[in-house]
Amino acid sequence: MIEAEEMRFEVRERVATITFDRPDRMNAWTPVMERELRRLVAIAAADKAVRAIVLTGAGRGFCAGADVGRLTASASGGVAPVAAPRLSDDDLDQRYSYLLAVPKPVIAAINGAAAGVGLCLALYCDLRYMAAGAKLTTSFARRGLVAEHGSAWMLSHLVGPMNAADLLLSGRVVEAEEAGRLGLVRVLATEGFHEAVQQRAAEFANLCSPRSMGVIKRQLGLVPRQTLADATQLADREVALCRGTDDFREGVAHFVEKRAPRFTGH
Incomplete structure (x- = not known):
């Protein structure tokens, strides 16, 4: 049993x-x-x-979003402004981008x-499933803030520059169905939503x-910084490596x- 104060952790069907x-x-x-998310993801x-x-x-x-109590204290001067911490220049070692470095979906x-x-947080996930009728918003511009945590970069790459500008500059509320049309999420029925996601995740995990x-x-993560030739040559090298693996033989x-299948990861 893995203990956490503000999160729960469970494993079922390799998910x-x-x-x-x-x-x-x-x-x-x-x-x-x-802190708990980083620890549990690492586990x-x-x-x-x-x-x-x-x-x-x-x-x-x-x-x-951020707990409103902290936002209120910050806006009223109750929390002293602090300089942004110096982080690594590695794209996958930013505040939440470590999710992209996890070698699993x-x-x-x-x-x-x-x-x-x-x-x-959702932008840094590989896939986003959203319950029909649920709502999302960047909200930053309506709170006197800016596009935080690399969200301008992520949204531009996920839905294109104009859609990213619309979502970020307006701070408007977007329902799941519109987010689905933008290609930001896949919409699933509200009833049985968690089980439907579990089933899809279990397919990745077991098939x-x-x-x-x-x-x-890793290939997908490199795309924004690669040419087509770079991507093709990397794929060729990885295919050659695949052919000597247990998983290729099992596949x-x-x-x-x-x-x-009985894949081992080797």
Whole structure:
């Protein structure tokens, strides 16, 4: 049993689910949650029995942004301004971008409202499933803030510059169906939402080679900084390496033998 103060952690069908657990506050973000998320993701990433990770919220919300108490204190001068900490220049070692470096699929299950930092967290996931009728907003411009945590870069790459400008400059509320049309999320029915996400995550975890998924995730992450030639040459090198692996042999064998795969990640 892995203990956490403001989150829950469980593993089922090779899927680790990390649940933001402040339902009375719509899972508003706190420093405790930030520390616990990094710790729990690291545990799931290191566990060979886990092959996919789901982030979701307890109750009606996913994460409604920073805890309003901290925002109020900051706006009234109760919290002294601090300089941004000096971080690594590594793209995958920023405040939340470490999620992109996890060599397993990380899936946001947006069960309810996602705003501010809550939306930023979802942007760094590999896939985003959203319950029909749920709402999201960047909110920054309507709070006197700016596009935080690399969200301008992420949104521009995920939905294009004009859509990113619309969402960030307006700070307007967007329903799941519009977010789906933008390609930001995949919309699932509200009823049975968590089980539907679990089923999709379990398909990744049990039907796909963990080695292949790790390499593919790295390929996708490199795309914004690559030429087509770079991407093709990397793929050629990785294909050559695949052919000597247990997972490649198993991938062929289970297909020919018409049985469930038994991938090991090797």
